Amino acid sequence: MKFIGAKNSGKVSIFGVPYDGTTCFRSGARFGPDGIRFFSENLETYSPVLKRDLADVEFTDVGNVEVSASPERMVKEVEVFVDRFEIPVMIGGEHSVTYPVVRSLKKSYNNLTIVHFDAHADLRDEYSGTKFSHACVMRRILELGCRIIQIGIRSGTKEEFDLIDENPLIERIDIKRLPERLREESFVYFTVDIDYFDPAFAPGTGTPEPCGGNPVEFFEILYNLPPVKITGFDVVEVSPPYDPSGITQMLAAKIIREMILKFWGGE
Secondary structure (H helix, E strand, O other), X not given: OOOOOOEOOOOEEEEEEOOOOOOOOOOOHHHHHHHHHHHHOOOOOEEOXXXXXXXXXXXXXXXXXXXXXXXXXXXXXXXXHHOOOOEEEXXXXXXXXXXXXXXXXXXXXXXXXXXXXXXXXXXXXXXXXXXXXXXXXXXXXXXOOOEEEEEOOOEOOHHHHHHHHHOOOEEEEOHXXXXXXXXXXXXXEEEEEHHHEOOOOOOOEOOOOOOOEOHHHHHHHHHOOOOOEEEEEEEEOEOHHHOOOOHHXXXXXXXXXXXHHHHHOOO
């Protein structure tokens, strides 16, 4: 199964990481990549807002990565896999899978900024006996020296929020500030945890959190982003077993389509 419009060539490479080995509440994100691909078939390839078509974009879907259950081994396996791509677009899987992608990109982009859409801070140093839990992913990315712009964060420990306040590499902003804020950045990677959105719009996730963002505002901001160098992006934490209606998978598929067209559809 391929994401709609995917070809066999191009510098943009979609891949899935069907992994939820550290999920701490409700597992099922391992079904996310294929669930999102399935619902992408319900999308048209054309975006009427951007006036661009996936049929005109060279991008490929290389399938899913086979990974070990161990989070430590998973990180190494995904990093090696991503090293061969120029522009990675990842479909998760739980959020821990973002760390090895960023670690791979950091080899090429020293001055890398991560735009992090999420309900949770994900800044724990360790959780459930591992430093590579999905609850630790932003802490590990911070240790790489990346600047992190967080949007939608509304859950976490006091220690995590203290770290946000104290560390100059982390900035928590309202989504409306993002277009202006990105004008200051050189190289950007987007990671979209689907629980950034309110559960009313995205119930299919392992750790839903009330009072989240809405898709209309998200897409309005996306369409108005300034031209910056995008190194890749991911959409993670979609858990199809908790959304038999498919609205979460459909939202994720549209995010992927619109981001590909916004960032690379005009080339």
